[in-house]
Amino acid sequence: MERRSFIRNGIIAGTSISSYDYKPLENISATKPIMVSTWDFGKYANTEGWKILSANGHALDAIEQAARVTEADESNKTVGYGGYPDRDGRVTLDACIMDESGNCGSVMAMEHIKHPISVARKVMEKTPHIILVGDGALQFALDNGFQKENLLTPDSKKAWEDWLKNSKYEPVINIENQLFKKQDNSFALGGINNHDTIGLLALDAAGKLSGGCTTSGMAFKMHGRVGDSPVIGAGLFVDGEVGAATATGVGEEVIRCVGSHSVVEYMRNGLSPKEACKKVVDRIAKRDLEKAKKMQIGFLALDKSGNVGAYALQKGFSYALKSASEEIVIAVESYFD
Ligand code: GLY
Numbered sequence: 001m002e003r004r005s006f007i008r009n010g011i012i013a014g015t016s017i018s019s020y021d022y023k024p025l026e027n028i029s030a031t032k033p034i035m036v037s038t039w040d041f042g043k044y045a046n047t048e049g050w051k052i053l054s055a056n057g058h059a060l061d062a063i064e065q066a067a068r069v070t071e072a073d074e075s076n077k078t079v080g081y082g083g084y085p086d087r088d089g090r091v092t093l094d095a096c097i098m099d100e101s102g103n104c105g106s107v108m109a110m111e112h113i114k115h116p117i118s119v120a121r122k123v124m125e126k127t128p129h130i131i132l133v134g135d136g137a138l139q140f141a142l143d144n145g146f147q148k149e150n151l152l153t154p155d156s157k158k159a160w161e162d163w164l165k166n167s168k169y170e171p172v173i174n175i176e177n178q179l180f181k182k183q184d185n186s187f188a189l190g191g192i193n194n195h196d197t198i199g200l201l202a203l204d205a206a207g208k209l210s211g212g213c214t215t216s217g218m219a220f221k222m223h224g225r226v227g228d229s230p231v232i233g234a235g236l237f238v239d240g241e242v243g244a245a246t247a248t249g250v251g252e253e254v255i256r257c258v259g260s261h262s263v264v265e266y267m268r269n270g271l272s273p274k275e276a277c278k279k280v281v282d283r284i285a286k287r288d289l290e291k292a293k294k295m296q297i298g299f300l301a302l303d304k305s306g307n308v309g310a311y312a313l314q315k316g317f318s319y320a321l322k323s324a325s326e327e328i329v330i331a332v333e334s335y336f337d
Pocket of ligand 1: 249
């Protein structure tokens with residue numbers, strides 16, 4: 001009941017998406033090209049990706065250019081420049097990219113480079129490897145013309161310094177971006193938004209699929225920690241014969257179930273994108289219900305025909321969709337209500 005009224009009223013307090021319609025929760029079908037990205041802020045990325053898709057460009061280019069919008073957004077504390085640092089005050093970024101033919105590239109725990117998605121693409125296209133990590137990824141980026149930058153903004157530095165006061169120097173896994181009801185019955189987003197990874201999926205006019213995923217990872221994580229986002233199969237998976245999926249949320253749990261690959265395999269076996277996402281979320285909840293209550297995980301999937309679906313553990317997850325006929329943010333159904 002609460003959820004329905006929230007959708008009808010189209011509000012998520014504290015965000016600036018009032019000009020976007022909310023749609024209900026079932027699978028959505030769209031004529032290609034189409035682009036979907038996790039969270040409300042995915043709409044800004046989609047706008048950039050759409051410039052390429054609407055000009056009959058390739059999905060992979062749309063994904064890279066779209067992801068760069070979020071990576072450059074200083075106000076986003078969980079992706080790219082301005083992302084929260086690790087517990088040592090170092091901003092370390094993770095990203096991966098994949099096309100319909102299984103070509104993929106990934107960088108993990110890379111510092112000082114604003115656009116890890118573009119470095120991941122270079123790894124895919126210019127090396128015989130798939131993953132570069134840490135200093136190796138940085139060296140590769142510098143060798144390929146990327147600029148070394150300070151990614152720790154004053155805002156994020158202050159948040160880290162505040163965190164240090166009470167942290168006992170331990171990373172926290174918390175519920176991200178949880179929707180709660182305020183005293184006046186409106187809804188707001190709460191908690192530290194420390195897992196709001198952007199995952200992006202695109203189907204271009206030629207029917208080619210691609211995906212990308214980019215994040216600064218868990219806020220105040222241990223130095224060297226890598227989550228699901230740059231792990232092919234966990235944070236992202238694309239299979240041109242079936243569809244694509246991406247994940248957001250507590251990366252450790254997404255890795256444990258190789259989440260995005262599992263979603264794609266369920267679609268291969270005939271489930272709709274939403275059913276496939278739900279199946280994996282159900283498995284996570286079933287494995288440890290008490291643990292699942294304390295975290296957020298969301299999956300977003302797009303099949304090769306342009307059907308889209310998503311499902312999350314907790315309320316509050318959303319995704320943005322752009323096609324020729326739609327530009328919407330969609331509130332996602334969850335396991336816990
Ligand atoms: N899903 C992002 C992370 O856990 O790092």
